[in-house]
Amino acid sequence: MEQAIRYAEEAGWTFVKGRGHCFGYLRCPWNDETCRCGEFCQFSVWSTPRSAENHARQIRRLVDHCKYVQDSRD
Numbered sequence: 762m763e764q765a766i767r768y769a770e771e772a773g774w775t776f777v778k779g780r781g782h783c784f785g786y787l788r789c790p791w792n793d794e795t796c797r798c799g800e801f802c803q804f805s806v807w808s809t810p811r812s813a814e815n816h817a818r819q820i821r822r823l824v825d826h827c828k829y830v831q832d833s834r835d
Contacts, residue, residue, distance in 0.1 A: 762806070762810075762813050762816060762817045762820075764817065765816075765817035765818075765820040765821050766785075766787065766806065766820065768820070768821055768824060769787045769820055769821075769823075769824045772824045772827070773789075773790045773791075773829075774787045774788060774789055774790065774824060775787070775788045775790060776788075776806075779805070779806070782807060782808055782809065783805050783806070783807060783808070784806045784807060784808035785806045786803050786804065786805055786806065787803070787804045787806060787820065787823075787824075788802065788803050788804075789802030789803070789827060789829075791827075791828075791829045793828070793829075802823070802827065804819075804820060804823050806820070
């Protein structure tokens, strides 16, 4: 899962340490009204997910489907 967090950070996302079961949050640096209805993209990173592989895959998928990451690859 650490690799998935690094992957998000390399794409410009910020990791903010959480408390309790939430290990932390990944936050998108672009808060744009045209992306996700203007909602600030945030993803909870759980300290004890049911499946660490699936959780890491979800992180990478969220980053890969970000409008701005896709635009920078074009």
